Amino acid sequence: MDRAEEKGSDLAVIDHVGIALWRAARRWRSRMAAEMAARGYPWHQSAAGEVLAHLGPDGLSQRALTERMGMSKQAVQQLVDQLEVLDVVRRVPDPTDKRARRIELTELGARDFAERNRVKVRIEAEYRQRLGEDAFKALLAALAELNT
Amino acid sequence: MDRAEEKGSDLAVIDHVGIALWRAARRWRSRMAAEMAARGYPWHQSAAGEVLAHLGPDGLSQRALTERMGMSKQAVQQLVDQLEVLDVVRRVPDPTDKRARRIELTELGARDFAERNRVKVRIEAEYRQRLGEDAFKALLAALAELNT
DNA sequence: TTCGTTAGTCAAGTTTCTTGACTTTCCTTG
DNA sequence: CAAGGAAAGTCAAGAAACTTGACTAACGAA
Numbered sequence: 216m217d218r219a220e221e222k223g224s225d226l227a228v229i230d231h232v233g234i235a236l237w238r239a240a241r242r243w244r245s246r247m248a249a250e251m252a253a254r255g256y257p258w259h260q261s262a263a264g265e266v267l268a269h270l271g272p273d274g275l276s277q278r279a280l281t282e283r284m285g286m287s288k289q290a291v292q293q294l295v296d297q298l299e300v301l302d303v304v305r306r307v308p309d310p311t312d313k314r315a316r317r318i319e320l321t322e323l324g325a326r327d328f329a330e331r332n333r334v335k336v337r338i339e340a341e342y343r344q345r346l347g348e349d350a351f352k353a354l355l356a357a358l359a360e361l362n363t
Numbered sequence: 364m365d366r367a368e369e370k371g372s373d374l375a376v377i378d379h380v381g382i383a384l385w386r387a388a389r390r391w392r393s394r395m396a397a398e399m400a401a402r403g404y405p406w407h408q409s410a411a412g413e414v415l416a417h418l419g420p421d422g423l424s425q426r427a428l429t430e431r432m433g434m435s436k437q438a439v440q441q442l443v444d445q446l447e448v449l450d451v452v453r454r455v456p457d458p459t460d461k462r463a464r465r466i467e468l469t470e471l472g473a474r475d476f477a478e479r480n481r482v483k484v485r486i487e488a489e490y491r492q493r494l495g496e497d498a499f500k501a502l503l504a505a506l507a508e509l510n511t
Numbered sequence: 512t513t514c515g516t517t518a519g520t521c522a523a524g525t526t527t528c529t530t531g532a533c534t535t536t537c538c539t540t541g
Numbered sequence: 542c543a544a545g546g547a548a549a550g551t552c553a554a555g556a557a558a559c560t561t562g563a564c565t566a567a568c569g570a571a
Contacts, residue, residue: 231483232490233395234416235506236388241433242510243381262527268382278549285389290528292551314536314549335379342380346505354505357498358383361490362390410558426518438559440520462518462567 243338250334256327263297266304266318272328274319276309303327391486398482404475411445414452414466420476422467424457451475 248259258264269275269283277295281288295318298304303324309315320328343351396407406412417423417431425443429436443466446452451472457463468476491499 232487232503232506233388233391233483235503235510236384236391238510239506240381240384240388243384247381276549281549286527287529288550289530289552293528309549312537312549314534316550335381339380342509346508350501350505353498353501355380355383357494357502357505358380358387360494361387362383424518429518434558435560436519437521437561441559457518460518460568462565464519 246338247331247334250338251327251331254330254334256330258298258301258303259331261297263294263301266291266294266298267324267327267331270304270318270320270324270328272320272325274307274317276315276317277306278315280318298324394486395479395482398486399475399479402478402482404478406446406449406451407479409445411442411449414439414442414446415472415475415479418452418466418468418472418476420468420473422455422465424463424465425454426463428466446472 248264251257251259251264259267265284266280269280277288277291280295281291284291295304295306299306301323302321305319305321305324306316307319309317339351346354396412399405399407399412407415413432414428417428423431425436425439428443429439432439443452443454447454449471450469453467453469453472454464455467457465487499494502
């Protein structure tokens with residue numbers, strides 16, 4: 216319909232693994248955020264939700280979060296601030312290092328985690344079905360290798 | 364070394380396809396941007412570079428870009444503004460629709476495109492080698508399916 | 512020919528993230 | 542066991558990325 220659309224041949228030139236990965240990641244993220252929001256955990260729609268994606272029931276130091284998320288410590292700090300205000304996360308002093316503070320899930324955060332895990336399982340099951348079990352496993356393996 | 368690191372078991376709970384995809388996409392993007400910057404095309408380090416990733420030698424309407432990139436038309440407009448100032452891209456009136464403007468590559472933009480394509484081929488070749496030909500093809504196929 | 516829709520622009524504001532300067536604690540190493 | 546560099550975190554300011562709202566001009570169907 217749209218005159219400005221390119222033909223397939225051009226797409227072949229432009230498209231590449233990078234874009235495909237990017238689109239797939241984006242899709243996953245917005246799907247997850249939407250499902251969580253529908254269940255009463257709306258913060259996944261914002262950048263702060265990214266923090267939770269890296270946070271397990273054991274908590275983590277802010278420093279470790281910074282490394283995982285690949286952004287400045289100040290940025291992480293600000294995102295954690297937001298989650299702290301929402302009472303999803305809490306900062307507790309690290310018993311072994313007086314400089315550090317551990318980021319832990321509150322009760323609400325723990326419920327968020329459990330829900331997130333259920334949603335994850337559901338979405339993954341859907342992916343598994345769409346791709347087939349073998350292809351899904353191959354996808355995971357390939358991504359793991361590329362992320363080494 | 365870092366006391367705050369979780370053990371593998373926890374990671375298994377937290378990690379999922381979403382994060383893996385996101386990390387892989389991020390890696391690709393920063394790799395590409397770095398290589399292009401090293402070759403004299405630094406704008407790929409900024410958000411404006413994303414526009415070029417969707418732009419082929421035939422150009423595109425701003426509207427089409429908006430759809431592809433999944434952001435507001437105003438955001439795209441601003442990114443295109445930046446590339447226009449850098450003389451990578453130029454807006455030309457659409458011959459068949461006086462409201463529309465086509466985004467086209469300038470000579471510099473065309474050189475950028477060619478270089479981008481070379482870099483893409485090199486990185487993909489590396490990925491192909493790391494994963495093996497079959498796994499690489501399977502990855503592409505899986506991503507294509509998920510992006511449907 | 513009117514009227515709803517579409518492409519694009521302009522302006523203003525929000526969100527997201529970075530850089531710089533600082534404090535406190537840790538951990539060498541001489 | 543000091544002294545000094547490195548690490549964790551904070552505060553403040555600002556830049557970058559993106560959104561929403563209001564508008565203009567052209568399109569296109571009833």
